[in-house]
Amino acid sequence: MSSEKPYYRNRNSKNHGSKEEKWNVLTVREKGEQKFWTKIGVAFKNEGGSFRVMLDALPLNDTLFIMPPRD
Numbered sequence: 001m002s003s004e005k006p007y008y009r010n011r012n013s014k015n016h017g018s019k020e021e022k023w024n025v026l027t028v029r030e031k032g033e034q035k036f037w038t039k040i041g042v043a044f045k046n047e048g049g050s051f052r053v054m055l056d057a058l059p060l061n062d063t064l065f066i067m068p069p070r071d
Contacts, residue, residue: 020044023051024067027059040064 025041
């Protein structure tokens with residue numbers, strides 16, 4: 001077995017663990033006229049305006065919504 005750690009265990013990014021604002025990552029599933037929203041991860045805004053997205057699940061459709069946290 002290799003002693004090298006899996007890439008997802010490498011937590012050396014400069015912003016990880018800081019107090020930066022977490023954005024919610026959601027997906028929506030429509031069933032008839034009802035919409036079901038499911039949180040599937042978090043995102044962090046990078047300095048350049050892009051997002052670092054960390055998913056706990058994959059959406060069943062092809063759409064993700066990145067929304068600021070509710071107050």
